[in-house]
Structures are given as C-alpha cells and as structure tokens.
Amino acid sequence: MTSSGAVMVVIGTRPEAIKLAPVVLALRALSLPVCVCLTGQHPEMAGEALAFFGIDADVNLALMRPGQSLAELTERAVGAAALLLARERPAWMIVQGDTTSALAGAIAARQAGIPVAHVEAGLRSFDLAQPYPEELNRTLIARLATLHFAPTPGAEANLRAEGIPDTAIEVTGNTVVDALYRTVETLPAIPPRPRRLVLATLHRRENRETAFPGIIGALAEIAARGDTDVLLPRHPGCAPGTYAPLEAILSARLVPPMPYPAFVSALSAAYLVITDSGGVQEEASALGVPTLVVRALTERPEVVEAGTALIVNTARNDILAAATRLLDDSAAHRRMAIASTRIGDGKAAERIARRLQGEICAVRRPAA
Ligand SMILES: CC(=O)N[C@@H]1[C@@H](OP(=O)(O)OP(=O)(O)OC[C@H]2O[C@@H](n3ccc(=O)[nH]c3=O)[C@H](O)[C@@H]2O)O[C@H](CO)[C@@H](O)[C@@H]1O
Numbered sequence: 001m002t003s004s005g006a007v008m009v010v011i012g013t014r015p016e017a018i019k020l021a022p023v024v025l026a027l028r029a030l031s032l033p034v035c036v037c038l039t040g041q042h043p044e045m046a047g048e049a050l051a052f053f054g055i056d057a058d059v060n061l062a063l064m065r066p067g068q069s070l071a072e073l074t075e076r077a078v079g080a081a082a083l084l085l086a087r088e089r090p091a092w093m094i095v096q097g098d099t100t101s102a103l104a105g106a107i108a109a110r111q112a113g114i115p116v117a118h119v120e121a122g123l124r125s126f127d128l129a130q131p132y133p134e135e136l137n138r139t140l141i142a143r144l145a146t147l148h149f150a151p152t153p154g155a156e157a158n159l160r161a162e163g164i165p166d167t168a169i170e171v172t173g174n175t176v177v178d179a180l181y182r183t184v185e186t187l188p189a190i191p192p193r194p195r196r197l198v199l200a201t202l203h204r205r206e207n208r209e210t211a212f213p214g215i216i217g218a219l220a221e222i223a224a225r226g227d228t229d230v231l232l233p234r235h236p237g238c239a240p241g242t243y244a245p246l247e248a249i250l251s252a253r254l255v256p257p258m259p260y261p262a263f264v265s266a267l268s269a270a271y272l273v274i275t276d277s278g279g280v281q282e283e284a285s286a287l288g289v290p291t292l293v294v295r296a297l298t299e300r301p302e303v304v305e306a307g308t309a310l311i312v313n314t315a316r317n318d319i320l321a322a323a324t325r326l327l328d329d330s331a332a333h334r335r336m337a338i339a340s341t342r343i344g345d346g347k348a349a350e351r352i353a354r355r356l357q358g359e360i361c362a363v364r365r366p367a368a
Pocket of ligand 1: 013014015016018019096097098099102120123131134176201203233234256257258259260261263264276277278279280283
C-alpha cells in the first residue's frame with residue numbers, strides 16, 4: 001500500500017480536541033499534510049473546541065448512538081477507522097490520551113500497518129478500575145504505539161518500566177499547556193468579582209453512582225456560606241438529576257458545558273477548583289489555581305508535587321474541611337497559588353511535530 005504521506009489525527013472527545021489542536025497547528029506550520037478525523041464520541045463539543053483554534057475536521061465518523069455501550073462504540077470505531085485508513089493511507093496515525101476513540105484508532109492503524117504516535121503517553125494510576133475505562137485504554141495503546149510522547153519525566157519512567165525502549169519515547173510536556181497559553185492570550189481582562197469563585201467539574205464514570213452525592217453535598221455547603229459563587233458546568237455524560245441538591249442554592253450556578261475559552265476565562269478567575277477531571281488539574285496547575293482533586297488518586301503526581309493540588313478523595317466532610325481551610329486561611333491559599341511548568345512549558349506540540357517530521361523524512365530519504 002503506498003502511503004499518502006499525511007498524518008491522520010483521530011479525535012473523539014472535547015479534551016482530545018483541546019490537546020490535539022496545538023499538534024495539528026504545529027504539523028501544518030511545518031507544511032505536513034494533516035487529516036483530522038472526528039469519531040463523534042462527544043458530537044458537538046469536540047468540533048466546537050477545534051473551531052476555536054481555527055481547525056475544521058476533514059472527516060466526521062458520527063459514531064455515537066443513544067444507549068451505546070463501550071464495547072459497541074469500540075467495535076464501530078475500529079471498523080470505521082479501518083475503512084478510513086484504507087482510503088486515506090496516512091504515513092502516521094496520532095491518537096491522544098485514553099479514550100475509546102484513541103484505542104480504536106490505534107488498533108485500526110496497527111492492523112493496517114500504519115505506525116501510531118501516542119500523545120500524552122505513560123500516565124498511569126496502576127488501577128484498571130479507576131479511572132475506568134481510561135487506565136485500560138491507555139495501557140493498551142502503549143502496546144500498540146510506535147512513538148510515545150510522554151508529557152513528563154514521570155510518564156516517561158512509567159513507559160520505561162513497561163519495557164518501551166528509550167528511542168521510542170520523547171518527553172514533550174503536555175499539549176494542554178500549549179492550548180491554555182494560546183487561549184489565555186486571547187482573553188479580555190477579567191473584571192473583579194464581588195464573591196470568590198469556586199469552579200467545579202465532575203464526570204468520572206466510576207464516581208457517578210456512589211461518590212457524586214457526597215461531592216455535590218459539599219459543593220452545596222460551600223455555596224451556602226454566602227461568600228462564594230460556585231460554578232459547575234454540567235458534563236454531557238452525566239444524567240440531568242445528578243446535580244439536583246445544588247439547584248436550590250442561590251449562589252450555585254449549574255450551567256451547560258462551557259465553550260473552552262469561556263471555561264479558561266472562569267478558571268483564570270477562580271479562587272479554588274474542585275474537580276475529578278484530568279485536564280482541569282493540569283490547567284489549574286499551569287495557572288496556579290489551588291485545586292482539590294475529588295478522586296482517590298491522580299495519574300498526575302506533578303500537580304501535587306508542584307503544590308497546586310491536593311487529593312481529597314470523595315467524602316463530603318473531607319472535601320468541606322479542605323475547601324473551608326483554603327477559603328478561611330489566606331496564607332494556606334497563597335502557598336498553593338503558584339503557577340507551575342511541571343505539566344508543560346507551552347512548546348509540547350512543536351516538539352511532537354518536529355519529531356514526526358524527522359520520522360517521515362527518514363522513511364522518504366533514499367538509503368545511502
Ligand atoms: C483519566 C483522565 O484524566 N483522562 C483525561 C480525560 O479527560 P478529562 O478528565 O480531562 O475530561 P474533561 O474534564 O471532560 O475535559 C477537560 C477539558 O475540557 C475543558 N472544559 C471543561 C469544562 C467545560 O465546561 N468546558 C471545557 O472546555 C477544560 O478546559 C479541559 O481542557 O481524557 C483525555 C482525552 O484523552 C485525557 O487527555 C485525560 O488524561
């Protein structure tokens with residue numbers, strides 16, 4: 001099969017769009033042809049996030065169906081990606097992170113003999129049950145990838161421990177910081193707020209049934225203090241009733257998923273973040289916004305080492321105690337409010353594009 005020489009980029013969800021947009025732009029800046037393929041896993045939000053960066057998808061596989069299981073999505077995504085790869089014959093396939101779309105893209109490419117580059121490689125919680133299915137997906141993608149773009153030295157160490165050779169790993173920083181820095185530059189000045197903003201996001205699948213009521217209960221109490229505004233953009237993966245206890249509290253605002261620049265603007269203005277999101281931990285650390293992680297663990301130890309995040313798990317009283325401390329003790333808050341570059345320096349996409357350019361040129365160059 002003759003390759004078209006293009007790089008195919010598979011994007012399923014909003015965070016993949018945000019984290020791969022800088023890579024698409026960096027590849028284009030090197031005049032490498034790029035084919036952007038949406039799987040439709042987050043039907044509107046991924047396209048919307050790409051559009052903010054001036055990127056239109058070349059292909060939309062529109063794979064989501066109501067009530068579709070993860071197994072059905074995986075099966076349909078592998079099949080559709082295989083057909084697309086047979087038609088487009090790219091030189092490389094890029095997948096990002098840990099979604100079902102990324103895993104399906106990697107399987108289809110590997111089966112078609114197309115090398116896979118994995119962006120945000122090597123994050124590990126070492127527990128296949130949490131985050132689920134993300135830990136499973138990213139561990140499997142590591143077995144399929146040819147090139148592993150690790151965001152941090154810690155992620156690189158995880159890959160080495162799994163037997164990935166040094167030559168196949170490059171430490172680049174996380175592209176989320178590239179996207180963030182670019183976006184912050186475009187924001188208008190943020191006016192001062194009468195009350196401190198507590199920005200929350202919640203969506204982890206393994207927390208939905210058991211842990212959400214406690215977390216929401218803690219958020220409701222924080223809102224009831226009267227000296228904070230709690231803002232919680234809903235996640236499309238969560239049922240509408242999930243956030244019910246917050247609805248009745250005046251200073252709590254439940255809003256639809258926010259467009260990426262509006263979310264970054266809120267994050268920049270936030271006094272405190274409470275989240276189970278991976279990307280939001282990274283962004284808050286880069287901006288120096290103190291963060292309470294409402295999970296049992298994080299696969300991003302860098303945000304804890306940087307001092308910007310604390311793992312508080314999901315018990316209502318623990319969340320409340322940690323939030324109250326940061327709201328009432330300004331010195332404790334100040335100690336955490338220091339922007340860190342441990343997650344990335346804003347140049348990750350450039351490093352990824354240059355390495356891929358080198359790989360593509362090495363194949364094209366005739367043997368001496
Ligand atoms: C286990 C795990 O940690 N996995 C992660 C997971 O994603 P996540 O947990 O980061 O997912 P979310 O929280 O949905 O997205 C967050 C992004 O969304 C933006 N945002 C948020 C609210 C809003 O109203 N509007 C927005 O625009 C926000 O700025 C941020 O960039 O999959 C990714 C893909 O593979 C992986 O990279 C990543 O490891």
